[in-house]
C-alpha cells in the first residue's frame with residue numbers, strides 16, 4: 182500500500198447468490214482526489230461503496246481503505262471514514278444543531294472540540310441562523326448539506342457519498358460540490374456516486390460502471406479525448422427518422438438522440454457532408470451540422486455500446 186492512496190481496490194467482487202452485482206472492480210484513489218462512480222441504477226455503485234465502507238463483506242478480491250483491509254479490519258475502516266448513504270438518516274424531530282450534536286457524540290468527538298467543530302460545520306453548510314429549525318422544516322438542499330456536515334463531524338480523511346445530490350436542483354448541486362472541493366482541498370479523499378453525467382465533470386477521476394463492471398476509469402478530459410472518431414451534432418427536422426436512416430449507414434459508428442438533436446459518431450471529419458447528404462436525399466431538411474466535443478453522456482453511451490458489441494463478458498466469467 183503506497184501512502185498516497187486513500188483507496189486501493191483489486192478485483193473487488195460481490196455476489197448475491199448466483200448474481201454478480203460487482204465484478205472484479207479495481208481502482209485507486211490518491212489522497213485528496215475525488216473519484217466519481219458513474220452509471221445507471223443497478224450498475225453496482227452502492228454495492229461497491231458499501232464494501233469499501235466495511236459494511237458489506239466482499240465475496241472476492243480485496244480492498245484497502247486508509248491502509249486497512251475492508252474484509253479483515255472493517256471496524257478500523259468504519260471509524261475513520263465519513264459515509265453519506267443514499268438514504269441518509271437525519272432526525273426530523275431534532276433541530277439542525279441537535280442533529281450535528283447527535284452525530285458528534287456517536288463518533289466520539291471530544292467535548293472540548295465540540296463547540297468550535299459544530300460552529301465550523303454550520304458555517305460551511307451555510308446553515309447559520311437556522312440552527313434551531315427542525316430538520317423536517319428545512320429544504321431538500323439544506324438537508325443534504327446538513328447530512329454532509331453530520332457525515333464529517335469527526336473530520337474523516339476519507340468520505341463516501343452515495344448519490345448525495347439526487348433530487349436537488351442544479352444550483353444547489355453546485356453549492357454542494359463547492360463544499361466537496363473545499364474538503365478535497367484540505368486533503369480529504371472522496372468517493373462519490375452519481376447518475377448525473379454533468380456532475381461527474383466535478384470529479385478528478387471517473388469510473389464508469391455498467392452491469393457490475395468498471396468499463397472505464399480515467400479523468401474526464403481523457404475519457405472524452407479517448408473516444409473514437411469525431412462527434413457531429415445535427416439539427417434537422419424529423420430527428421427520429423433521421424436516426425433510423427443514419428443508424429444503418431456503414432461509416433456511422435454511433436447515433437443517439439439528444440432531445441431534438443442527433444449525435445452521430447463518424448471516423449473522421451471528411452464524412453460530415455456525406456452525412457448531411459444522406460439525410461437530404463431522404464427529404465429531411467438539415468438545419469445545421471457541427472463538430473462538438475463529446476459530453477460524458479456521449480462517452481458513456483459509446484462505451485456501453487462497445488461493451489455490448491463485444492458481448493459484455495458473460496455473467497459466468
Ligand SMILES: Nc1ncnc2c1ncn2[C@@H]1O[C@H](COP(=O)(O)OP(=O)(O)O)[C@@H](O)[C@H]1O
Nearest residue numbers: 197200202220221222223224225226227228229
Ligand atoms: N442485498 C442484495 N441482495 C441481492 N441483490 C442485491 C442486493 N443489493 C443489491 N443487489 C443488486 O445488485 C445490483 C446492483 O445494485 P446497486 O449496487 O444498488 O446498484 P446502483 O447503486 O448502481 O444502483 C442490483 O441489481 C441490485 O438489485
Ligand SMILES: [Mg+2]
Nearest residue numbers: 226227228267
Ligand atoms: Mg445506488
